[in-house]
Amino acid sequence: MSAGPHDGGDRPRTIHLGLGAFHRAHQAFYTHHADRATGERTRIHAFTGRRPDAAETLAAQGFGYTLIERGADGDRLELITSIAAASAGADLAAWRSAWQVPDLQLITLTITEAGYRVTADDRAALQAGNPVSAMARLLDGLQTRRTAGLAPVAVVSCDNLAGNGGVLGGRVRDLAERWDPALASWIDGGVSFPSTMVDRITPATTDSDRDQATAWIAAQPGAQTVDRMPVVCEPFTEWVIAGTFPAGRPAWEQVGVRFVEDVEPYERRKLWLLNAGHSMLAYVGLALGHATIDQTMTDPRCTDLLEALWAAAAEVLPFDRAEIDAATAALRERFTNPRIRHNLSQIAGDGSQKLPNRTLGIYRARRRAGLPLDPGTPATLAGWLIHLGTDLVNDQGVGELLDRFAAAGASTYTSRLPIMLDYFGPDVADDHELVGAIGDQLRQFDAQ
Numbered sequence: 363m364s365a366g367p368h369d370g371g372d373r374p375r376t377i378h379l380g381l382g383a384f385h386r387a388h389q390a391f392y393t394h395h396a397d398r399a400t401g402e403r404t405r406i407h408a409f410t411g412r413r414p415d416a417a418e419t420l421a422a423q424g425f426g427y428t429l430i431e432r433g434a435d436g437d438r439l440e441l442i443t444s445i446a447a448a449s450a451g452a453d454l455a456a457w458r459s460a461w462q463v464p465d466l467q468l469i470t471l472t473i474t475e476a477g478y479r480v481t482a483d484d485r486a487a488l489q490a491g492n493p494v495s496a497m498a499r500l501l502d503g504l505q506t507r508r509t510a511g512l513a514p515v516a517v518v519s520c521d522n523l524a525g526n527g528g529v530l531g532g533r534v535r536d537l538a539e540r541w542d543p544a545l546a547s548w549i550d551g552g553v554s555f556p557s558t559m560v561d562r563i564t565p566a567t568t569d570s571d572r573d574q575a576t577a578w579i580a581a582q583p584g585a586q587t588v589d590r591m592p593v594v595c596e597p598f599t600e601w602v603i604a605g606t607f608p609a610g611r612p613a614w615e616q617v618g619v620r621f622v623e624d625v626e627p628y629e630r631r632k633l634w635l636l637n638a639g640h641s642m643l644a645y646v647g648l649a650l651g652h653a654t655i656d657q658t659m660t661d662p663r664c665t666d667l668l669e670a671l672w673a674a675a676a677e678v679l680p681f682d683r684a685e686i687d688a689a690t691a692a693l694r695e696r697f698t699n700p701r702i703r704h705n706l707s708q709i710a711g712d713g714s715q716k717l718p719n720r721t722l723g724i725y726r727a728r729r730r731a732g733l734p735l736d737p738g739t740p741a742t743l744a745g746w747l748i749h750l751g752t753d754l755v756n757d758q759g760v761g762e763l764l765d766r767f768a769a770a771g772a773s774t775y776t777s778r779l780p781i782m783l784d785y786f787g788p789d790v791a792d793d794h795e796l797v798g799a800i801g802d803q804l805r806q807f808d809a810q
């Protein structure tokens with residue numbers, strides 16, 4: 363389904379793929395405020411990643427939605443109107459039409475870490491004119507633009523991947539090279555892949571949030587009386603970007619977005635302090651019977667490990683002590699916010715894609731620097747191993763590891779441990795100190 367009040371001349375200049383909670387709390391929030399600051403109408407045509415529901419719901423209510431900024435001491439509600447059209451990702455006619463907007467500036471992506479995978483089917487799907495995966499759809503969009511003789515745009519990953527712009531650009535170019543070298547040359551000639559650090563804790567929306575937003579919006583002036591698509595997020599928000607925008611962009615710099623030469627240190631600081639901390643709290647917290655991040659922050663078994671992980675990361679991050687201390691002080695407060703109920707089961711998803719860059723990123727940097735094993739790594743990996751034995755697993759990339767467990771007939775944690783470590787690479791599998799520490803941690807969790 364596709365709809366928008368602005369079809370015919372005045373069309374959105376940003377495409378977004380992955381109409382989840384985070385897009386509504388972050389990029390759409392910044393574009394809303396940038397357009398208001400400048401009086402421009404750049405706006406967004408948002409596409410869902412996998413299911414059509416979000417587009418249908420948003421279209422049915424006229425595209426406006428409530429952003430509920432949930433502080434520790436109260437909520438601040440705001441109507442966001444930067445999304446001007448919404449369609450299912452599978453609606454190829456709408457997708458190709460959005461790419462043919464002459465003054466299109468850019469596309470943003472929030473498709474989770476798993477969405478960046480390229481499979482053997484992608485090239486055949488592109489050749490058949492029926493792209494399904496996010497990467498194949500992206501290529502189809504770029505091809506649409508090239509064959510229409512329109513100018514290249516920026517393709518902006520807003521997912522928590524290390525070096526997200528470089529990873530995305532590499533995957534896109536490789537797939538283009540295999541599908542149509544003329545497209546690969548066109549991409550090389552002008553499409554940009556800025557790298558970003560994105561930060562705003564945005565838990566999944568609940569029915570009670572939807573009821574709260576509906577009651578609020580019904581009391582506001584304007585036509586909208588229902589909101590089934592609000593989003594809840596913390597007050598803190600940050601967006602740091604490095605790279606070029608060949609076709610322009612909203613005036614994000616006027617509303618707090620920072621443009622830098624090199625985003626990598628910011629990205630690594632966030633992935634190793636916030637996201638590695640989140641992953642550890644998720645797996646350890648679930649193993650200890652907790653359900654949300656704020657609950658883990660009241661359990662010294664979790665907070666001691668979190669402090670140890672931060673101290674270990676600090677030794678291999680390129681920031682001085684004062685800057686790390688400021689970031690961890692803010693994180694202590696952000697994680698403790700009792701009104702943001704961030705479910706551990708949500709954060710625990712896609713561990714196979716996340717752990718290599720987060721937990722193992724810290725571990726490997728420390729090993730390279732000759733520093734001792736940090737307690738966060740064995741705790742996270744032991745918690746993940748336990749998690750893999752539960753029915754909470756939601757991980758698009760973990761099939762291969764589960765197949766290896768099955769092929770080896772490994773049904774206990776002890777028998778699965780070497781297979782899991784081998785999956786991450788020989789440096790991890792051959793580290794006897796790490797193997798022993800994970801075993802100790804499993805015993806502490808009473809899991810054998």
Ligand SMILES: NC(=O)c1ccc[n+]([C@@H]2O[C@H](COP(=O)([O-])OP(=O)(O)OC[C@H]3O[C@@H](n4cnc5c(N)ncnc54)[C@H](O)[C@@H]3O)[C@@H](O)[C@H]2O)c1
Pocket residue numbers: 379380381382383384385410411412413472473474475476477478495496520521522523560561562563564565758
């Ligand atoms: N929620 C946060 O706090 C937060 C903060 C910073 C960054 N992010 C980034 O945003 C991503 C999405 O978070 P969210 O809160 O919007 O989650 P969400 O569950 O609300 O939405 C996930 C979105 O990703 C799409 N998607 C999932 N798998 C896909 C695939 N294989 N191919 C294409 N699309 C796919 C879904 O269709 C959906 O639109 C995260 O994985 C992370 O990389 C989230």
Ligand SMILES: O=P(O)(O)OC[C@@H](O)[C@@H](O)[C@H](O)[C@H](O)CO
Pocket residue numbers: 522560561562563564636637640641708709711716
């Ligand atoms: O979003 P993910 O799945 O990469 O990781 C889960 C959380 O750690 C993450 O969403 C944080 O809330 C976010 O990165 C805060 O900016």
